[in-house]
Amino acid sequence: MGDDRQLKRVRLGVELSSHTPQPEMVVAGAARTCYSAKELALSADELTPQLASKIITRVVQRGHLSVLEHASFTFAVEGLSRAASHQLVRHRIASFSQQSQRYVEFTALEYVLPPTIEERTELAEDFARFIGSAQKLYRRLREAGVPREDARFVLPNASATKLIFTMNARELLHVFTLRLCSRAQWEIRELAHRMLELCYQVAPTIFSLAGPGCRRGPCPEGDMSCGKPWVPFWEE
Ligand SMILES: Cc1cc2nc3c(=O)[nH]c(=O)nc-3n(C[C@H](O)[C@H](O)[C@H](O)COP(=O)(O)OP(=O)(O)OC[C@H]3O[C@@H](n4cnc5c(N)ncnc54)[C@H](O)[C@@H]3O)c2cc1C
Numbered sequence: 754m755g756d757d758r759q760l761k762r763v764r765l766g767v768e769l770s771s772h773t774p775q776p777e778m779v780v781a782g783a784a785r786t787c788y789s790a791k792e793l794a795l796s797a798d799e800l801t802p803q804l805a806s807k808i809i810t811r812v813v814q815r816g817h818l819s820v821l822e823h824a825s826f827t828f829a830v831e832g833l834s835r836a837a838s839h840q841l842v843r844h845r846i847a848s849f850s851q852q853s854q855r856y857v858e859f860t861a862l863e864y865v866l867p868p869t870i871e872e873r874t875e876l877a878e879d880f881a882r883f884i885g886s887a888q889k890l891y892r893r894l895r896e897a898g899v900p901r902e903d904a905r906f907v908l909p910n911a912s913a914t915k916l917i918f919t920m921n922a923r924e925l926l927h928v929f930t931l932r933l934c935s936r937a938q939w940e941i942r943e944l945a946h947r948m949l950e951l952c953y954q955v956a957p958t959i960f961s962l963a964g965p966g967c968r969r970g971p972c973p974e975g976d977m978s979c980g981k982p983w984v985p986f987w988e989e
Pocket of ligand 1: 937
């Protein structure tokens with residue numbers, strides 16, 4: 754078994770580090786510009802938050818989703834496993850910057866422990882032993898002069914990572930549709946939930962439209978449906 758001091762179990766941390774200022778005013782202003790014969794609607798004084806909310810609801814119902822692309826949101830995430838980050842980076846309409854296993858030395862291996870393993874003491878002990886031996890082998894390879902880019906081959910999927918990523922509101926609604934569904938993996942589902950909580954605070958009209966397919970109609974999962982329609986936290 755490896756040296757326990759070199760191991761650190763970590764938990765998910767999610768921050769909304771930046772976003773388009775007044776995202777709903779920007780989106781509504783853009784939508785209005787499409788239909789207005791007057792000046793550019795973004796600078797129009799009469800655009801109030803209440804009117805912006807009405808405009809957004811109307812255009813989104815009509816499927817005019819491109820206006821949502823004017824609002825961007827940047828997240829800082831840590832304590833996410835490589836197993837989950839691999840799923841996250843499959844979303845292509847986004848910009849990602851992820852901590853590199855080529856440039857960063859993993860002197861203390863930070864790892865994520867799935868609840869299904871944590872709740873069974875014996876399995877949790879085996880899991881910790883395995884992580885410890887991976888860390889030990891990583892150190893041995895590095896001490897023998899193996900470059901980081903090769904030593905990292907022994908790091909497990911449980912290894913925690915850090916990312917900064919930016920998505921626009923249209924892509925976020927798509928990500929929430931896929932990743933809030935109970936069919937999504939538990940960790941990326943938790944990440945999506947935490948992201949939605951943060952987005953809803955700054956753009957409640959836009960993100961009141963978020964949720965898996967069952968929020969808008971019958972579950973699209975067919976035989977694989979969980980049978981439990983998703984309820985957003987603001988309606989609980
Ligand atoms: C429950 C679940 C299980 C999954 N299982 C697997 C699996 O077993 N194996 C696997 O490989 N992946 C799997 N995935 C990942 C999945 O296939 C997608 O890669 C991932 O969800 C990204 O979604 P996306 O491609 O719709 O959207 P994004 O990449 O976020 O893009 C958003 C939208 O933009 C459009 N778009 C983007 N790029 C293109 C393009 N090149 N051409 C045309 N339109 C484009 C599409 O409309 C797309 O929906 C799974 C995902 C989920 C949610």
